[in-house]
Structures are given as C-alpha cells and as structure tokens.
Amino acid sequence: MKSALFISYIFPPLGGSGVQRTLKFIKYLRNFDWKPIVVTTGQLNFPQIDYTMIEEIPEDVRVIRINEQHSLTLNQLQNITKLYDDLVKDKTILDDYLNLMSNEKASLIPDSCIAWANNVIEQIDSLIDINKVDLVYTTSGPYSDHVVGYYLKRRFNKPWVADFRDEWTNNAYLNDIDKNSLIYKVHREMEESIVNFADSIITTTPLASDNYVSLFDLPKEKVFTVTNGYDEEDFQEIKIDKLARKNERFTIIHNGLLYSIRTPDTFLRALYNLIKTNLIPRGKIQVQFIGAVEDKKQWEEYVKDLGIDDIVKFEEYLNHSESLTKAATADVLLLIVGPGNKCKSVYTGKVFEYLRLGKPIISLSPPDGLVDKLIKKNNRGYNVEFHDILAIENAIFKLYRKWANNEPLNLPITSDIRRFERRELTRQLASIFDKVLSMHQMKIKKDLILKDVKDTLSRLLDLGNIEQAKQIINSNSDLLNVDAEMCTMKSIIEIAENKLEDAEITLKRARRIDKTNVDVLYNLGYIYERKGLFNEALYYYEEALKYTTDQKFATELNVIIEKIKKNGSSPNFVI
Structure with a gap:
C-alpha cells in the first residue's frame, strides 16, 4: 500500500467546515490502496472544537501532532525569514516586506500558522522516515500548510499535491484587495512559487481550477477539481x-x-x-x-x-x-x-x-x-x-x-x-495521487537522462567543441521543451556563431519554462546589448539582478546596468 503524508493544520479535534474534507479523505483513502499519515497541530486555541470527529479517524492512521508557539524567539523569526527567501522570488519585494516586519508594521505571512509550519519543517524528519513516504499532500487554509509542502518537496524530492479549499489571492471573501499593496504582492509571489513547484493543484470547483490555469499560466493537465461533498x-x-x-x-x-x-x-x-x-x-x-x-x-x-x-x-x-x-x-x-x-x-x-x-x-x-x-x-x-x-x-x-x-x-x-459522496470523491483523489506518483517516477528517469546530457554538453562547451555540442543538442531536441538550462546551452552556441536572432528565440523559449532563470535573463540582456537595444538589455539585466542570489554576480550586474544607464538607451521598448 502506498503512503501519503497529509499536512493539515485543521484536523480533529479542530472543528468547522474546513476540517470535513481532509477528515473524510483520511477515512476512506485506504479503500483505494493509499495509507495516510497525518501531520497536524497539537494546539487547541481554535474557534471551533469538535471532539466527536476524532472517532472518525481510523485507528490505524498515524497522527503526528506538532505544537506551535505564539511568542517567537529571534532565531525562530530568522528561520521563518529563510522560508520566505525561496518562496518570494522578487528580492525587492521581499526586502521591503522584511523591512516592514522588522519594524513590527507587518504581520507574518501567509498567516499566523507559519510558525507552526516552521516547526513542522524543522522536526518532521526526526519524527518520520520520509524515505518511506510516496507522496505529500497539503491542504489550505491555512496557506502555511503549502509552505511545508514546498520545502518537503525541495528537500526530499517527493511528489507533492497542493489542495486549495479556497483560492488564495483570488479568494472571493477577501474584501477590498489592493493589488498594488506590498502585502498582496508578497502573497502573490508565494502563491506563484507554490502552484508552479507543486506537481499537481487541486481545487474544489471547476471555475477555481480555470482561474489557477489562467492566472498562473499552468498546464491544464496539472490542475484537478475534486469538489466537497457529503458522507x-x-x-x-x-x-x-x-x-x-x-x-x-x-x-x-x-x-x-x-x-x-x-x-x-x-x-x-x-x-x-x-x-x-x-x-x-x-x-x-x-x-x-x-x-x-x-x-x-x-x-x-x-x-x-x-x-x-x-x-x-x-x-x-x-x-x-x-x-x-x-x-x-x-x-x-x-x-x-x-x-x-x-x-x-x-x-x-x-x-x-x-x-x-x-x-x-x-x-x-x-x-x-x-x-x-x-x-x-x-x-x-x-x-x-x-x-x-x-x-x-x-x-x-x-x-x-x-x-x-x-x-x-x-x-x-x-x-x-x-456523485458528491465522500467515498467517491476520495476515489478521485486516489486516482490523482496515482497519476502524480507515476509522472514523478517517469520524471526521475528523464532527469537522469537530462543530467547526463547536460554534463556532456557542459564539458564540450568548456572545451570549445561547438560542433559536437550541436550534435548532442540536435539529437536531444525534445529536452529543449522542458529544461531552461538546455535552452541556455543552445543559446551559448548560437551567440558564439553570431546567430543572435536564433539565440533570442531559444531564450524566449527557455523563459516560458522558467521565468526567473538568471542565466536566461542575463543572456537575453547580453543579446540586446550586442544589438544596441539598451532599454531591452537594461530590463533583462535588472530582472536577472532581481532573482540572483550570487553576490559577486550581482555586483558585476550592477556595474553593467550603471554603464548602460550612463551611455545611452534605445527608444520604443515595450515588454
């Protein structure tokens, strides 16, 4: 039987309507060859408490309860800040938010449960053998549940399904959203990182699924709808x-x-x-x-x-x-x-x-x-x-x-x-789990092939063997559709051959795969600088600066940016 690790802050004895979905999935999942393990809170400071629902948890389901604290030490705040660093790709937005937070003018994001999420991330591998887990499932709200999923996938490379009981920044019950506000932008950055990194997204309505596809440009096959229901x-x-x-x-x-x-x-x-x-x-x-x-x-x-x-x-x-x-x-x-x-x-x-x-x-x-x-x-x-x-x-x-x-x-x-009966809905969930796990296993095999190809290409480019590198790329052209680094290597060859138009097309292709890839952004800036289109070059260099974490490279980029600003620009640049 395959095992699924459920990250769900809201779980019995916590009550309310939000708890039903997760509880009923747990109740029936074993009928479809999946064994759930639950990680939840140990605290009871919640508006609704319902001890009767504990009786519905199957006796053989392991429930791990991790406590939280509401008075944070400096070290804990620093650890939470590190969580933000990967989730918020735009470092300008992150720096502005951290500055607000340090002055106690901003609350923790995405919600007050981020401290609990941080505890889970720090303690989980001492409480459970993650190697024996086949898949991670997270459910929101709170959206901090998904922060745990993000880091479990990143650390252990486990397939991850993120279930949104309600939309996040597009939530119908959020009043008077100022989309220009810093807080909204941080939430949006987090949400974008999460929905792109997760292997699959689940929503409770077909319109919400459509919204996630359109708002975040997600592949339709990545987003599923499993409604709520009744038992x-x-x-x-x-x-x-x-x-x-x-x-x-x-x-x-x-x-x-x-x-x-x-x-x-x-x-x-x-x-x-x-x-x-x-x-x-x-x-x-x-x-x-x-x-x-x-x-x-x-x-x-x-x-x-x-x-x-x-x-x-x-x-x-x-x-x-x-x-x-x-x-x-x-x-x-x-x-x-x-x-x-x-x-x-x-x-x-x-x-x-x-x-x-x-x-x-x-x-x-x-x-x-x-x-x-x-x-x-x-x-x-x-x-x-x-x-x-x-x-x-x-x-x-x-x-x-x-x-x-x-x-x-x-x-x-x-x-x-x-058709809205919980057992049937759990069957749908198990089917999604099966698909995601199968795709993850296929991806591991493809990643091994991709790694070998990229290692070979890297050696050839270091040796200046352009012709043989081109042969490798041509025989593995299908990988250009899934890997931005492969596209970057191809663009390096095209730039070396002075085929700037071809390199630009290749890098735009790469950017559709990964909008924040620093090498892609830098190479686009370099191409436009070579072509004398300095506004375009400036834009992509600044984008690369926004997403880089390499301080030495950031210093070099700043020198290039200042040089372009000083020496001129090209008009009529439209992104």
Whole structure:
C-alpha cells in the first residue's frame, strides 16, 4: 500500500467546515490502496472544537501532532525569514516586506500558522522516515500548510499535491484587495512559487481550477477539481428520515459560518418585509442560524431593531453530528454564498450536505454561478442574487405557501447528488495521487537522462567543441521543451556563431519554462546589448539582478546596468 503524508493544520479535534474534507479523505483513502499519515497541530486555541470527529479517524492512521508557539524567539523569526527567501522570488519585494516586519508594521505571512509550519519543517524528519513516504499532500487554509509542502518537496524530492479549499489571492471573501499593496504582492509571489513547484493543484470547483490555469499560466493537465461533498454514513447515523417531518412553524435553518461578505443582511430584510406586510403570520415562521457568526452581537441587535428577534435566533456552534441532526429538522435550508462575480466560482462546503438532506434550498449567490447551476440542475429550490430582496421574499413566500398547504417538501436523492459522496470523491483523489506518483517516477528517469546530457554538453562547451555540442543538442531536441538550462546551452552556441536572432528565440523559449532563470535573463540582456537595444538589455539585466542570489554576480550586474544607464538607451521598448 502506498503512503501519503497529509499536512493539515485543521484536523480533529479542530472543528468547522474546513476540517470535513481532509477528515473524510483520511477515512476512506485506504479503500483505494493509499495509507495516510497525518501531520497536524497539537494546539487547541481554535474557534471551533469538535471532539466527536476524532472517532472518525481510523485507528490505524498515524497522527503526528506538532505544537506551535505564539511568542517567537529571534532565531525562530530568522528561520521563518529563510522560508520566505525561496518562496518570494522578487528580492525587492521581499526586502521591503522584511523591512516592514522588522519594524513590527507587518504581520507574518501567509498567516499566523507559519510558525507552526516552521516547526513542522524543522522536526518532521526526526519524527518520520520520509524515505518511506510516496507522496505529500497539503491542504489550505491555512496557506502555511503549502509552505511545508514546498520545502518537503525541495528537500526530499517527493511528489507533492497542493489542495486549495479556497483560492488564495483570488479568494472571493477577501474584501477590498489592493493589488498594488506590498502585502498582496508578497502573497502573490508565494502563491506563484507554490502552484508552479507543486506537481499537481487541486481545487474544489471547476471555475477555481480555470482561474489557477489562467492566472498562473499552468498546464491544464496539472490542475484537478475534486469538489466537497457529503458522507453517507453521517446521514445513516442521524436517521434523517425520522426527522423529516413538518414543523408546527415553517422552519428555515442556516447551518455554517457567516463572515466577511457572507452575511444574513438581505435575507433578514426580506423576512422583515414579509412579516410587516403579514404575508407570513409572525407565529407561523422561525429562522435559526446555527454555527459561528462574525459580529454575532451586532446581528442580534439588528434583528431586535427590526422587531423579529422572536422569530430569528442565532445558536452556538454545534458539533458536526448535532448540526446535521438540527438541519434535518428544517423545512427549508438557507445557503448564503455572497455577492459579486468572484462568488460565482464558490461551492460552500455545506451545499452538498444540503443536497443530501433532501430539503428545498434558498440560496443567495450570483446568477449563473456554480451554486445557481447546481440548484437548478437538481431542482433543489431557488437561487437568488444576494442583493435582490424582492426575489428573496418571493422565494421564502413560495416555499411557505407549499408548507402551509401541506405540499411535500422532501426531495429525492438522485444519482446526480450521489456523485458528491465522500467515498467517491476520495476515489478521485486516489486516482490523482496515482497519476502524480507515476509522472514523478517517469520524471526521475528523464532527469537522469537530462543530467547526463547536460554534463556532456557542459564539458564540450568548456572545451570549445561547438560542433559536437550541436550534435548532442540536435539529437536531444525534445529536452529543449522542458529544461531552461538546455535552452541556455543552445543559446551559448548560437551567440558564439553570431546567430543572435536564433539565440533570442531559444531564450524566449527557455523563459516560458522558467521565468526567473538568471542565466536566461542575463543572456537575453547580453543579446540586446550586442544589438544596441539598451532599454531591452537594461530590463533583462535588472530582472536577472532581481532573482540572483550570487553576490559577486550581482555586483558585476550592477556595474553593467550603471554603464548602460550612463551611455545611452534605445527608444520604443515595450515588454
């Protein structure tokens, strides 16, 4: 049985919707010939704790708990800074951020869990034999999980799958992002390094997958979609059929987190209008919000001001089984996704459990978004735009009338819904693991061949044997599509033969493979300098300076850059 090392900060007994995905993968992965080993936190300072979910971890799964600390020593801060050094390729951006951090004007990036990630990186090989691990899987948030994956792949050359439960810098729930801000740029640099270095990326929605392909120019075959889902065993345990009875009052339940742009504001205003106009009698309806609510006191005051505090209740966080049991008693389920085009690409974790509960859904999300299409395809109720209060009123009233007229509200569980069952989703994950592992093994073989070819080329170029070097490159031309260093060697030959146009084409090819390769950038600068295109030369020399870690070379580059700035430039340069 193959082994997968799961790096997951959020894991039982930590609760919340984010924990379900990883836990269910762990629960069923052995059915598909993969043995999971879990590395998680040992701390319990988390908003939601759910000890009942520990019972779902298979007994033979090893769980390694590594503690974190919130008061960091100077040495620990220096180690975290070293983590940033490889992840943030643009050293100007990194230096500016480190300067802010040293003046205590910036928090740790990508999140507060980076200190835990640093502990994992420092301790992991003393706790587990990494050589016996076949693959590394990391899941976010927190995004610090992926920092661990980056360094485990780099240090041990293990295939690595990075699973994004939510997008990172393109996250729909990040408010007022200033893309020109330093903090955003650091996050973006980290994300780019991670998604390019990982062997595979997984997202929870097809639109999120498309976003990663387009935003980071990733190969489509590298990015997979595995949605969230529901676990059939959860629903068998709560005896859902016995709970599915009509309530004395028309009962709407929202199950899950409310935060950021995901607020109950427009729903509450629609409810108030229905009560005020007596379309729904006050004594015939109740609404329950179950789970963590950001600014809970504010919303309790809000419903009190509207005069509907006898109808609307905000209940505390319940463990997963209790929250499902409660939701199963609803007549209608409320799903709040949020406004704006970014929310089109969002499936909330709860939507699939809502589908399995077999209840009508009122969803507040963008028209033509993923949730809208999912609800329409499965005939599961109504999706309305978040700000369309009249449409929300109509959806509530239509379902209330059905309830009042004793029309059945329970809905069948179809094959289209069963495809979101956690066991099936874990099968998909295992299939991705198999593909990534197979490709990694093939790459190791190709890398050995590539190394031999490059070693031979390097010796020939050192000896000035251009003709034989050309023969080697021509007989291994397929390697030019995958290795920037091979392209650089070819460009050296072309430059020696004064074929500057050919060398430029070769290096542009190399840059598509590796945008930050210093030799590629320097050679492009050299070609443009030879051609008298000094602005172009200046740009590529400065790019090479940005990414080099060789101080001697950086000094030489600075001399060249100052010389070009002093002696002139070429107009009409467009990148």
